[in-house]
């Protein structure tokens with residue numbers, strides 16, 4: 001078995017257009033999907049899951065066109081464990097420079113009841129469907145849905161079958177966001193150690209955020225040997241969403257000292273795609289969302305603003321330009337202090353003496369107590385009122 005080297009490359013698999021679009025209400029138009037796929041390709045995402053071709057004519061058309069227009073990225077389509085789904089998926093992705101078929105079936109005790117198959121019958125179906133996919137395409141991903149609630153012995157057995165049938169990537173989904181970081185790592189490690197042929201495939205991690213642990217679980221899986229992270233822009237996805245692409249990529253960049261893995265993503269393109277995905281999906285990004293939230297690079301309190309003005313590293317672990325943001329912001333509110341007010345007044349063209357600053361600071365605090373945020377026009381008005389009073 002090959003042990004991961006220290007500077008291993010982690011593949012970034014984006015499923016904004018498939019799992020992300022499964023968020024109730026997040027449906028995107030054909031044109032919007034093409035645009036998002038192009039942005040993902042341009043930012044250096046390795047694999048784009050463009051949709052679920054059998055799901056609708058619209059999904060088929062979008063996946064086919066994304067495949068045709070793709071540049072560098074592998075274009076992947078999703079298919080259930082049956083020949084019809086797999087054939088339809090292949091029809092859609094085959095025009096890509098680098099096509100991939102992703103086929104899956106639920107393997108946990110609960111999910112095995114859905115098609116009502118015995119363990120042996122399911123094992124045979126996995127063998128047959130992965131073999132069929134591999135006869136069409138040399139890049140096949142297989143996922144045991146609800147892997148984190150599947151018995152370990154059975155999981156090892158079916159993963160081995162999928163590898164022998166020709167799967168090139170084995171994705172381990174935490175479909176219901178149930179696992180926790182240590183368990184996520186242990187599961188990947190266990191599979192790599194126990195399954196014959198594990199060293200010939202890439203293990204992927206696909207986490208959901210039901211308990212708010214999707215990013216932590218994905219990173220733990222990487223440390224245990226997973227080399228593909230499945231994620232979405234802004235963490236869009238079923239229920240509480242998927243692992244957020246921007247979080248994983250920035251965590252690996254900022255904490256490369258303790259997680260020495262590389263991605264191919266140009267992080268300066270993160271903010272733009274985040275905003276576009278928010279617009280086209282109709283899912284606004286929460287203000288305090290890591291990396292891409294409106295407040296992720298905003299500092300309101302006096303102590304923080306003063307520290308930022310002296311040295312941004314006092315309160316920022318990444319530079320705004322690293323994620324494609326022009327600059328951090330120091331919004332003025334009731335917690336702000338003199339240093340930030342002075343900097344803002346200077347930026348607005350006012351060169352204030354100490355006594356003028358003291359006067360305007362009192363007026364500013366009175367206003368800030370009434371208003372959530374004090375804007376440039378408020379300060380200009382305050383200066384007008386102050387000069388009339390004197």
Ligand code: KIV
Pocket residue numbers: 019104143145146171173174175176206208
């Ligand atoms: O969460 C999940 O299990 C999935 C599979 C289809 C991979 O999205």
Ligand code: ZN
Pocket residue numbers: 019173175206208238242
């Ligand atoms: Zn999922």
